[in-house]
Amino acid sequence: xxxxxxxLFSGLTVGxxxxxxxxxFTIIYxxxxxxxxxxGEFVMLGGMITVFAFEAGxxxxxxAVVAILITSAIGVALNKLAIEPARGxxxxxxxxxxxxxxxxxxxxxQLVFDKQLHRFPSFSGDDPxxxxxxxxxxxxxxxxxxxLAVFVGLWIFFTLTLTGKAVLATANNRVAAQLxxxxxxxxxxxxxxxxxxxxxxxGVLVTPITLVGYDVGVALALKGFxxxxxxxxxxPKGALVGGLLLGCFExxxxxxxxxxxxxxxxxxxxxxVLFVMPQGLFGSKSTERV
Amino acid sequence: xxxxxxxxxxxxxALLIALLPLFFPSGYYYRVGALIFVNALSVVGLVIxxxxxxxxxxxxxxxxxxxxxxxxxxxxxxGLHPALALVLGAVVSGVMAALIGKPILRLKGxxxxxATLGFxxxxxxxxxxxxxxxxxxxxxxVADLGLRSLLRDMGWRLSGGEFWYMVCGVVxxxxxxLALNLFDSxxxxxxxxxHGSEVAAATVGVDVPRQKLRAFVISAVYASVAGxxxxxxxxxxxxxxxxxxxxxxxxxxxVLGGVGSVLGATFGAAILTLLPQVLTVFAxxxxxxxxxxxxxxxxxxxxxxxxSIARRLKGRDE
Numbered sequence: 001x002x003x004x005x006x007x008l009f010s011g012l013t014v015g016x017x018x019x020x021x022x023x024x025f026t027i028i029y030x031x032x033x034x035x036x037x038x039x040g041e042f043v044m045l046g047g048m049i050t051v052f053a054f055e056a057g058x059x060x061x062x063x064a065v066v067a068i069l070i071t072s073a074i075g076v077a078l079n080k081l082a083i084e085p086a087r088g089x090x091x092x093x094x095x096x097x098x099x100x101x102x103x104x105x106x107x108x109x110q111l112v113f114d115k116q117l118h119r120f121p122s123f124s125g126d127d128p129x130x131x132x133x134x135x136x137x138x139x140x141x142x143x144x145x146x147x148l149a150v151f152v153g154l155w156i157f158f159t160l161t162l163t164g165k166a167v168l169a170t171a172n173n174r175v176a177a178q179l180x181x182x183x184x185x186x187x188x189x190x191x192x193x194x195x196x197x198x199x200x201x202x203g204v205l206v207t208p209i210t211l212v213g214y215d216v217g218v219a220l221a222l223k224g225f226x227x228x229x230x231x232x233x234x235x236p237k238g239a240l241v242g243g244l245l246l247g248c249f250e251x252x253x254x255x256x257x258x259x260x261x262x263x264x265x266x267x268x269x270x271x272x273v274l275f276v277m278p279q280g281l282f283g284s285k286s287t288e289r290v
Numbered sequence: 291x292x293x294x295x296x297x298x299x300x301x302x303x304a305l306l307i308a309l310l311p312l313f314f315p316s317g318y319y320y321r322v323g324a325l326i327f328v329n330a331l332s333v334v335g336l337v338i339x340x341x342x343x344x345x346x347x348x349x350x351x352x353x354x355x356x357x358x359x360x361x362x363x364x365x366x367x368x369g370l371h372p373a374l375a376l377v378l379g380a381v382v383s384g385v386m387a388a389l390i391g392k393p394i395l396r397l398k399g400x401x402x403x404x405a406t407l408g409f410x411x412x413x414x415x416x417x418x419x420x421x422x423x424x425x426x427x428x429x430x431x432v433a434d435l436g437l438r439s440l441l442r443d444m445g446w447r448l449s450g451g452e453f454w455y456m457v458c459g460v461v462x463x464x465x466x467x468l469a470l471n472l473f474d475s476x477x478x479x480x481x482x483x484x485h486g487s488e489v490a491a492a493t494v495g496v497d498v499p500r501q502k503l504r505a506f507v508i509s510a511v512y513a514s515v516a517g518x519x520x521x522x523x524x525x526x527x528x529x530x531x532x533x534x535x536x537x538x539x540x541x542x543x544x545v546l547g548g549v550g551s552v553l554g555a556t557f558g559a560a561i562l563t564l565l566p567q568v569l570t571v572f573a574x575x576x577x578x579x580x581x582x583x584x585x586x587x588x589x590x591x592x593x594x595x596x597x598s599i600a601r602r603l604k605g606r607d608e
Contacts, residue, residue, distance in 0.1 A: 035400045035403075082585050082589065085589045086588060086589045086592070089588065089589075089592055090592075091346065091399045091400065091403075092340060092346050092541070092545060092549070093545065093588045093592055095346070095348070095400075095403060095541075096538075096541065096542055096545055096584055096588050097584070097585050097588045097589065099538055099542075099584065100542075100580075100581045100582070100583075100584030100585040100588065101581065101585055102581070103577050103578075103580055103581030103584065104577075104578055104581035104582055104585065105581075106577055106581075107575070107576070107577030107578030107579075107580075107581060108578055110574070110577065111574055111575070111578065218534065222407070222411070222534070225404055226404065226408070229400075229401065229404055233400070233401075260415075260419040261415065261419065263411070263415065264411075264412050264415050264416075267408040267411055267412060268408075268412070270404070270408060271394075271405055271408050271409075274397060274401060274404075274405055275393045275396075
């Protein structure tokens with residue numbers, strides 16, 4: 001029982017990171033129908049820039065803010081320079097463009113910074129907290145709390161603000177949104193900036209636990225993508241639940257079956273879900289009619 | 291593509307393969323050439339899947355991995371001749387593609403991409419983790435094909451580079467010929483109908499799932515044979531051959547050259563194979579440039595390099 005709880009704690013921690021990556025996917029997918037394979041690079045940038053700003057002498061919170069701002073700017077640049085010019089391109093092209101962009105970001109990071117793994121100190125110490133016979137790191141609570149805070153923040157943004165509703169309207173029907181006067185180009189820019197910021201925030205939260213290096217983004221993007229798909233592409237609630245579930249699957253597999261194949265089981269679960277209900281757990285049940 | 295165009299494509303390819311060595315200043319270029327042909331072979335397979343049938347796969351390196359490790363494992367454990375191991379790998383890849391293709395190909399677009407991606411990752415994970423069998427991340431040795439020593443006994447002395455250049459060139463030609471024949475066959479026309487609209491294809495009587503599956507299986511066999519040739523050529527193989535980045539490279543080569551044409555695919559394979567060779571001089575910039583090429587070509591030459599260039603040349607003539 002203690003072991004189970006321990007596995008769930010670690011599962012929820014990584015799951016929260018997957019959920020944040022999946023939320024980033026969801027926002028961009030909704031606004032532009034693009035699955036952004038560079039989403040994992042935003043997380044990596046958040047961690048990397050914070051590390052180097054911190055080592056350059058900035059206080060940690062300020063370094064984190066700088067990292068999130070720079071990453072958002074890179075997200076906006078990605079939209080302006082690569083996604084908008086390719087508007088209307090087939091899915092294969094868009095996949096290659098975002099994968100290409102992720103390789104560019106990785107290559108540039110490696111040039112600007114280095115190829116080493118880095119970390120910075122935990123926000124509130126490294127003394128584990130004892131809960132019902134299991135332990136949890138304070139930083140894990142930061143990660144899980146951060147993911148929940150982002151989710152609530154997004155929910156408020158989308159349901160209570162006019163800008164958020166404009167994003168939803170664009171997601172629902174781009175042409176109709178334009179007709180009622182919504183600047184859909186701006187909505188896309190906002191979405192890329194926002195999702196880059198969320199990714200960078202995840203990177204800031206998790207770096208003290210998992211370390212950061214220029215190439216950690218690929219795995220994160222794949223997991224986040226899988227999580228978004230598990231929950232139902234384009235659904236924020238699905239992204240949150242899908243991420244947390246995926247993290248728990250992985251941790252339980254690592255604990256009870258095989259740590260080498262923990263990622264395999266995650267993918268098998270996702271393939272299974274896709275076969276049984278291709279729309280994901282929370283996806284809309286709409287069928288394509290012709 | 292008419293029958294005449296088919297022979298023009300094959301003729302151009304054959305001429306290139308035959309004449310290029312005249313310009314090779316050193317033996318090293320034979321190796322690069324052979325590598326290009328191997329990559330082009332798996333890309334021709336992807337042309338059938340992406341270009342003809344309109345389906346994407348981000349996991350085709352998985353099949354290359356199966357082919358490569360068949361050539362490494364079967365001679366050692368089953369006592370098979372490496373050439374038979376290549377065939378065995380192709381059969382295993384084909385059967386595997388048929389089995390997983392059935393459920394996977396019901397998915398579309400990004401969903402299909404992630405499902406195939408998951409398959410590729412599973413294969414590379416098995417190859418990396420089963421140390422006892424595959425040597426883990428360090429990889430393993432691959433037995434010699436034995437054909438070169440046979441040729442030598444017959445009095446035909448070839449360097450390793452020359453030999454593999456010839457073998458891979460010939461296999462690529464055969465692969466291109468088969469793909470071009472498929473293009474003109476009823477089955478190929480049915481596949482190409484899918485690319486336009488699956489619904490329209492279904493209404494004119496095309497068995498959509500069957501044609502999708504056929505394209506998937508055929509392209510998997512191409513990737514597997516290419517993986518085998520790579521393993522035999524290097525005499526050594528690591529799980530990287532099945533890695534996600536290799537899958538991405540394959541798709542990029544296909545789309546870079548122009549996904550609709552066999553010749554274009556070969557062109558794309560040549561560029562992306564040559565690029566890292568040139569860039570080793572600027573090793574730190576390799577990733578940056580590779581990524582930029584991918585992005586820029588997709589934005590500015592969405593049809594792929596070769597068709598875009600061809601159209602521009604034609605436009606100037608008229």
